[in-house]
């Protein structure tokens with residue numbers, strides 16, 4: 001007689017799934033994931049300093065965004081360093097050192113963050129990256145060789161980031177997979 005309430009109504013099963021999907025989408029709106037150097041990854045490529053400087057200037061970084069450093073294990077690493085160590089490529093006593101790829105680094109505060117590779121002379125070759133977190137006005141500290149001091153150029157409008165777009169597609173994929181699961185459950 002005391003028939004247990006059958007949890008078989010489609011809506012009862014779909015709603016939790018939809019809630020999870022909504023939560024995932026809200027999360028993705030908060031934080032973005034950036035692949036450092038995009039397809040090139042984290043390496044001592046030719047003109048690396050310019051390459052990574054240009055890469056960073058094309059992005060807008062916010063707190064909680066994640067930088068992903070892709071590299072071959074044992075050939076590179078990711079050291080978070082002070083501004084002076086960044087400028088001088090001092091590899092001793094970094095703030096933190098990450099050696100196992102891929103390195104996911106969460107930007108946890110506003111301001112500048114400095115990354116270098118400590119392998120051989122990779123930093124001197126330009127394998128270094130500085131990002132400005134929480135400001136939309138481009139790289140704050142690009143240690144360009146002395147001489148060229150241009151009078152404050154107007155800040156370019158931030159272009160849509162490839163990595164961010166890619167992440168959005170990933171979110172959409174999650175959403176579509178969840179919807180497919182919903183449909184299956186309703187059958």
Ligand SMILES: [Cu+2]
Nearest residue numbers: 076117119122
């Ligand atoms: Cu390296």
